[in-house]
Amino acid sequence: MAATTSSSPHSLFLQSPNRNHPFKANNFSSFTNLKIKTFSTRRTPMSITCASTAAAPIHTQIQNQEGDRVFNFAAGPATLPEKVLAKAQSELYNWHGSGMSVMEMSHRGKEFKSIIEKAESDLRTLLNIPQEYSVLFLQGGATTQFAAIPLNVCRPEDPVDFLVTGSWGDKAYKEAQKYCNPKVIWSGKTEKYTKIPSFEDLKQNPDAKFLHICANETIHGVEFKNYPTPNNATGLLIADMSSNFCSKPVDVSKFGIIYAGAQKNVGPSGVTIVIVRKDLIGNAQESTPLMLDYKIHDENNSLYNTPPCYCIYMCGLVFDYLLELGGLEEVEKMNRKKADLLYNAIDGSNGFYSCPVEKSVRSLMNVPFTLEKSELEAEFVKEAAKEQMVQLKGHRSVGGIRASIYNAMPLAGVEKLVAFMKDFQAKHG
Amino acid sequence: MAATTSSSPHSLFLQSPNRNHPFKANNFSSFTNLKIKTFSTRRTPMSITCASTAAAPIHTQIQNQEGDRVFNFAAGPATLPEKVLAKAQSELYNWHGSGMSVMEMSHRGKEFKSIIEKAESDLRTLLNIPQEYSVLFLQGGATTQFAAIPLNVCRPEDPVDFLVTGSWGDKAYKEAQKYCNPKVIWSGKTEKYTKIPSFEDLKQNPDAKFLHICANETIHGVEFKNYPTPNNATGLLIADMSSNFCSKPVDVSKFGIIYAGAQKNVGPSGVTIVIVRKDLIGNAQESTPLMLDYKIHDENNSLYNTPPCYCIYMCGLVFDYLLELGGLEEVEKMNRKKADLLYNAIDGSNGFYSCPVEKSVRSLMNVPFTLEKSELEAEFVKEAAKEQMVQLKGHRSVGGIRASIYNAMPLAGVEKLVAFMKDFQAKHG
Numbered sequence: 001m002a003a004t005t006s007s008s009p010h011s012l013f014l015q016s017p018n019r020n021h022p023f024k025a026n027n028f029s030s031f032t033n034l035k036i037k038t039f040s041t042r043r044t045p046m047s048i049t050c051a052s053t054a055a056a057p058i059h060t061q062i063q064n065q066e067g068d069r070v071f072n073f074a075a076g077p078a079t080l081p082e083k084v085l086a087k088a089q090s091e092l093y094n095w096h097g098s099g100m101s102v103m104e105m106s107h108r109g110k111e112f113k114s115i116i117e118k119a120e121s122d123l124r125t126l127l128n129i130p131q132e133y134s135v136l137f138l139q140g141g142a143t144t145q146f147a148a149i150p151l152n153v154c155r156p157e158d159p160v161d162f163l164v165t166g167s168w169g170d171k172a173y174k175e176a177q178k179y180c181n182p183k184v185i186w187s188g189k190t191e192k193y194t195k196i197p198s199f200e201d202l203k204q205n206p207d208a209k210f211l212h213i214c215a216n217e218t219i220h221g222v223e224f225k226n227y228p229t230p231n232n233a234t235g236l237l238i239a240d241m242s243s244n245f246c247s248k249p250v251d252v253s254k255f256g257i258i259y260a261g262a263q264k265n266v267g268p269s270g271v272t273i274v275i276v277r278k279d280l281i282g283n284a285q286e287s288t289p290l291m292l293d294y295k296i297h298d299e300n301n302s303l304y305n306t307p308p309c310y311c312i313y314m315c316g317l318v319f320d321y322l323l324e325l326g327g328l329e330e331v332e333k334m335n336r337k338k339a340d341l342l343y344n345a346i347d348g349s350n351g352f353y354s355c356p357v358e359k360s361v362r363s364l365m366n367v368p369f370t371l372e373k374s375e376l377e378a379e380f381v382k383e384a385a386k387e388q389m390v391q392l393k394g395h396r397s398v399g400g401i402r403a404s405i406y407n408a409m410p411l412a413g414v415e416k417l418v419a420f421m422k423d424f425q426a427k428h429g
Numbered sequence: 430m431a432a433t434t435s436s437s438p439h440s441l442f443l444q445s446p447n448r449n450h451p452f453k454a455n456n457f458s459s460f461t462n463l464k465i466k467t468f469s470t471r472r473t474p475m476s477i478t479c480a481s482t483a484a485a486p487i488h489t490q491i492q493n494q495e496g497d498r499v500f501n502f503a504a505g506p507a508t509l510p511e512k513v514l515a516k517a518q519s520e521l522y523n524w525h526g527s528g529m530s531v532m533e534m535s536h537r538g539k540e541f542k543s544i545i546e547k548a549e550s551d552l553r554t555l556l557n558i559p560q561e562y563s564v565l566f567l568q569g570g571a572t573t574q575f576a577a578i579p580l581n582v583c584r585p586e587d588p589v590d591f592l593v594t595g596s597w598g599d600k601a602y603k604e605a606q607k608y609c610n611p612k613v614i615w616s617g618k619t620e621k622y623t624k625i626p627s628f629e630d631l632k633q634n635p636d637a638k639f640l641h642i643c644a645n646e647t648i649h650g651v652e653f654k655n656y657p658t659p660n661n662a663t664g665l666l667i668a669d670m671s672s673n674f675c676s677k678p679v680d681v682s683k684f685g686i687i688y689a690g691a692q693k694n695v696g697p698s699g700v701t702i703v704i705v706r707k708d709l710i711g712n713a714q715e716s717t718p719l720m721l722d723y724k725i726h727d728e729n730n731s732l733y734n735t736p737p738c739y740c741i742y743m744c745g746l747v748f749d750y751l752l753e754l755g756g757l758e759e760v761e762k763m764n765r766k767k768a769d770l771l772y773n774a775i776d777g778s779n780g781f782y783s784c785p786v787e788k789s790v791r792s793l794m795n796v797p798f799t800l801e802k803s804e805l806e807a808e809f810v811k812e813a814a815k816e817q818m819v820q821l822k823g824h825r826s827v828g829g830i831r832a833s834i835y836n837a838m839p840l841a842g843v844e845k846l847v848a849f850m851k852d853f854q855a856k857h858g
Contacts (some may be wrong), residue, residue, distance in 0.1 A: 070528030074535040076739055085522050085530050092518040096568055099499030099817060102512050103697035103743065106503040106820050139568040139699065140720050143734045147718035175719055268532035268570065270737030272701045287716055289576035290604055291569050305572045307694055308737060309506055310700030314532065388528060391535050 010060035022308050063214065072342050074391035075218050075366060075404040076243065076264040084317045099276075102313045107306050115309075120315030125416040126319055126328055129275060129403040136274040136294065137312050138300040142168070145259045145272065146175035148292040149212075149238060152276075152284045153256075154180035158209040161185045161232065163202065165213035165224075166193040166217025167397065168240060173212070179285065180209065192398075196361045199228040199354045209390070210256060216244035216363050219263070219395040221355070221402070223363035227254055236280075244337035245273070246322060247407055248332035256280055265407045266322075267315035307390060322407070323337045332364075333409055338405050338414040339364040351426045376428055377401060389417055430492045489824065500842035503820035504647050504795060504833040505672065505693040513746045513837075531742045536735050541719040544738075545731065548745030558681050558704060565703040566731040566741050571597070574688045575604035576666060577721040578641075581713045582685075583609035588637040588716055590614045593647025593652075595622040596826065598670060601640070601787045603624065608714065609638065621827075622649035625790045628657040639665035639685060639817065645673035645792050647693070648824040650784070650831070652792035656683055665709075669811075673794050674702070675751060676836055677761035685709055693794070695751075696744035699737045708853055750837070758838055767834050767843040768793040774847040781808065781854045805857055806830060812853060817844055 095102050098111050099373040105112040119134045129135060138144070149172075154160060158180045162173040164187040176182040185204060186197050204211060211230040216223040223244060230237045236256040245260035252258060257276045261268035276294055284293040296304045322331055344360060346353040346369050355369045356361065371377050376399060381393045394400035405414055501508040502535060524531050527540050534541040549564045556572060558564060567573070578601075583589060587609045591602040593616040606610040612635060615626050620834040640659040659666045674689035686705045692698035705723055712724040721793040725733045747832060751760055772791060774780040775798050784791065784798045800806050804830060812821050823829035833844055 067526060069523060072529050072533055074533070074538070077533055077735065079533050080530065085532075089518055092512050092521055094498060099497060099819070100501050100508065102508055104501055104503070104508050107698065109503070109820065119752045131647060139572075139737075140567070140730055141734045144569075144718065144720045147720070148453070151718075172484040178716055178718075238554075261735065268737075268739045269536065269735040270740055273457070287607055289573065289580075289607075289718065289721065291573045292718065302680060306506065306690065306698040308568075308697075308740065310697045310739065311737065390528075391538065 001244060010138055022297050029116055036046065037140050060381070068388070070388040070390050071409070071416060072390055073405070073413075073417070074402045074408070075395070075402060076261070076406075077269045078264050078404055078406050079408045079413075080268075080314075081321050084314070087317055088314060089310075095287060096292060097162055103310045105301055105309060108311055112309055112313075115280070115313050115316055116307070117393070119312055119319055122316065122323055123246075123273070124317035125281055126246060126322055127250060127252055127275070128286060132278050133252060133275050134278055134281065134294070134298045135339050136276065136297045137307055138268065138274055138297060139291075140309055141261045141269075141272055142240050142259060144292065145170045145240070147179060147273065148274075148288075148294070149210075149259070150176045150179035150182075151288040151292055152234070152294050153280055154209050154285070155230065155236075156285070157181055159183060159205050159207050160228075161208040161211045163197075163211065163213045163228065164188065165196050165222045166214060167219040168219070169214040176212075181206075183212075183213075188220075188222070192356065193217060193222055194356045194424060195358050196224060202228060204228075204231050208232035209234060210238045212238045212240075214240040214242075216241065216247075216357045216365055218243040218404075219368075219398060219402075221363040221366040221368040222356050223365065225361065232413045233428070237381065243406075245405075246319075246328060247335050247365055249328045254269070262311065262315050264404075265317045268311050268338050271311035271315060275316070318408075325364050333404070334411065335364045335407065338409065338411055339367065341411075341414050341418055342403060342405065348360070349421070352429050353421065365406055367403045367405060368394055368400055369402075370394075373428065374400075376424075379428075380424055382416070385418055387416070389413070389420065392417075443551055447547065449475060457514035459831075464487070484663075492753075497817070499817040499819050500838070500845060501832070501836070502832045502842075502846070503543050503833060504824070505694050505835075506691070507833055507835050508699045509697075509835045510741075510747065510750050510837045511649075513743070513750050517743060519554040532739045534738060536732055536738055541738055541742075544742050544745055545736070546576055547740055551745065551748035551752055552675075552702070555675060555751055556704070557681060558683055560696065561707050562681060562704050563707055563723070563727045565705065565726045566736055566744075567701045567703055567726060568683075568699065568720075568737055570690045570701055571669050571700075572600070572604070574669070574703065575601045576608060577606045577703075577717075577723070578639075578686060578688070579608035579611075580717040580721055582665070582667075583714070583724050585639050585714070586610055588612060588634050588636050590633050590637040590640045590659075592626075592640065592642045592657065593617065594625050594642060594651045597646055597648070597671070598641070598643035601643065601669060612637075614640075615724075617649075621785065622646060622651055623786045625653060625787075627652060631657060632640055633657075633660050635661060638663060639667045641667045642667075643669040645670065645676075645794055647672040647795050647833075648673070648827060649790040650786050650795040651790050652794065652799040653669055654790065672835075673792070675748075675757060675760070676764050676794055678757045689743050691740065693833075695747045697740050700740035700744060702744070724827075729826065761811055763840065764793045764834070767838065767840055768796065770843050770847055771796050771832060771834065774850055776851070778854055782850065794835055795830045795832060796834060797823055797827065798832075799823075802857065803829075808857075809853055813846070813849055816845070816849055819850065821846075 092101055107180055114386050123135060125338060160176060160180050160182040162184050164170050164184050173184055174183050188195050209230060238257045241256055241258050243263040243264045246265050259274045262271045281294045281298050290296055325331055346355050351372050353369050353371060384392050390404055392401050394402040521530055533717050552564060554557050589605060589611040590608050591611050593602060593613050602611050602613055614631055617624050640661060667686045668684055669692040672686050672693045675694050684685050688703045691700045710723045710727050719725055754760055780801050782798050782800060813821050821830050821832055823831040
């Protein structure tokens with residue numbers, strides 16, 4: 001019975017679509033010429049069992065018997081691709097024979113310059129970023145951008161429109177009040193952030209300097225499937241894409257600024273990526289802290305001060321990996337397959353599980369759901385953890401369960417969760 | 430001849446004072462039970478040769494023959510302790526059997542909380558930080574603090590005194606002009622930042638809100654050996670200690686705020702440590718970006734938003750390592766020994782090498798020097814690099830040579846540099 005067995009995420013991972021996209025010889029596959037060790041895993045009824053003794057990743061060579069990986073459903077920082085972690089581990093101490101770790105490199109040295117330049121170039125390829133946009137690697141998370149954006153784009157008196165579909169959009173609105181004249185033109189708060197309005201009904205201010213949205217609300221699991229057309233003076237649409245960045249193709253040219261903390265889909269916490277149209281750079285308010293002024297970072301290719309070098313390096317490994325998976329079209333297919341599997345399990349549970357979010361705007365990244373018998377939710381989380389599926393507790397502000405299934409969550413992780421959910425329902429339904 | 434041989438920094442490291450401070454069994458020494466592989470290194474006339482085949486660190490097990498480490502004299506990001514890197518590498522993929530990398534951990538999970546709490550606790554032990562001070566792990570580097578400090582401590586009209594002994598103090602002064610009324614009460618600029626004035630002669634403004642210093646100027650190699658007593662209204666002294674943080678004991682109680690980017694002595698770039706007296710928290714100017722307000726970070730133990738988790742983890746490993754070395758008194762002894770060796774070589778070169786900084790204020794961390802025949806400086810840097818001693822070029826704003834010899838630079842690295850300097854002089858003197 002699934003609830004009483006366990007299996008190795010290492011091996012399960014081999015069942016994921018990733019497997020269909022071999023790595024280049026000069027890249028991740030450079031591990032494969034190392035000796036392979038197999039796991040001793042107990043049998044499980046899941047179809048994935050057979051794979052579990054087929055092979056194990058090379059990094060087991062240096063795991064010091066610390067045990068297998070878990071399936072980590074955290075909302076961020078979140079699970080990273082196993083092959084990216086293995087590569088990072090193999091070169092942590094001495095990067096490409098440079099005699100030093102990436103963590104020790106001068107940010108002005110040729111080694112790190114090659115790292116940040118490749119990271120930017122690969123990201124430009126992934127998102128097909130037009131040349132008239134700058135890519136900045138900054139610090140401080142989306143929360144710092146909540147201030148930086150109005151400081152860079154607005155005068156204090158400028159009106160700005162906010163479309164608030166969850167907690168993060170609301171936080172962006174509140175911070176903007178310090179630096180411009182923002183207005184919430186629609187809020188899903190009264191409906192507990194489960195909807196996105198029809199764009200036709202939006203009462204946009206024609207004088208607004210920009211329209212702001214949060215493309216995916218991490219806490220509430222509400223995701224834009226298409227984007228409103230700003231009918232404001234500047235035609236500027238600005239989006240916080242922290243929790244669905246690089247999870248699917250995006251037409252960057254529709255946006256004035258796209259910003260994202262890395263720690264969901266593309267790297268560790270500590271680096272924030274800002275994709276900004278160049279004509280928006282250079283007009284910051286006088287009181288703008290130097291480090292929040294896009295101009296200084298743009299002029300110095302994100303190297304005005306010491307950037308978060310190792311975090312940028314990790315993002316670069318992830319970008320390279322996503323390209324080798326086939327780019328964002330392929331990544332979106334994988335993400336859709338995982339999300340469909342999970343939402344279908346919820347909707348097919350005869351109400352034992354339910355997702356409050358309107359079907360048309362359900363997130364492919366963050367899947368919040370509740371149990372009909374809410375008193376069972378704590379046990380659900382506890383039992384899942386025993387099965388090596390962790391961080392399933394919903395955000396403290398909304399409760400319930402939340403499964404974050406970002407790019408790096410293997411299909412096998414979702415399959416295992418769904419099997420567990422059915423088993424849990426059979427026991428408690 | 431030294432200039433024509435090379436040896437392994439791994440083995441040289443064994444000659445450093447660190448060797449006298451064995452690691453706890455449950456800690457760094459956990460590597461020693463792994464199989465040891467030796468290097469094939471060429472003989473060198475230096476006394477350290479014999480050690481070079483005695484042992485090699487275990488991480489050579491997973492180096493994939495990428496070669497030995499170099500001696501990295503970069504000003505920051507800078508060299509990190511080999512044992513810290515080895516430990517980080519060994520647990521990168523699966524931290525303490527948690528089934529995940531530290532990079533993947535929820536910042537609100539028990540695993541990461543244990544990491545950040547131990548890091549703070551160890552730092553408090555190292556610097557003997559009084560309870561009335563908060564320790565914050567932030568982002569954005571010292572440059573962000575140049576704005577955050579006046580925003581948190583001053584009203585716009587408040588006068589503030591700056592004692593400017595190098596480029597960094599000057600940058601702090603310029604940024605402060607946006608948020609308060611700063612004045613430079615002394616500047617070493619006309620003497621090319623080679624001095625620190627006698628504190629008695631300082632004309633402090635009795636109404637100043639604080640007195641600001643940069644405790645060690647990374648570019649100019651000027652370091653405070655003791656500190657001025659503020660005779661301003663609040664008695665507040667604030668210091669940027671980015672480039673000598675944790676390099677020696679400091680009486681924290683003499684300061685209102687101590688801040689430091691981690692990337693010189695205590696970790697990778699991407700985390701900034703702020704030690705702030707609690708009574709200075711909670712009075713930020715209204716226009717302060719939320720992420721620059723100490724209050725929100727203090728109330729949330731640096732976990733209001735997602736912190737740079739992996740960078741904080743690395744700092745924690747370094748703090749633990751420094752404690753095992755015997756604490757900052759021992760660290761200062763090592764740093765003094767290394768600095769004396771290098772300054773004596775410069776002063777004993779009959780003018781072939783010279784350091785412009787007044788002897789009484791020479792930095793133990795950053796050693797800038799020039800060659801009498803300045804046309805030889807480029808060759809010096811090039812030849813040193815051939816000997817695996819890298820990043821010796823002086824800052825672009827001052828030229829010449831700069832050897833940064835932070836905590837993690839082994840004594841053997843300075844010994845090798847000094848041997849090379851004598852050899853270079855013999856060839857070109």
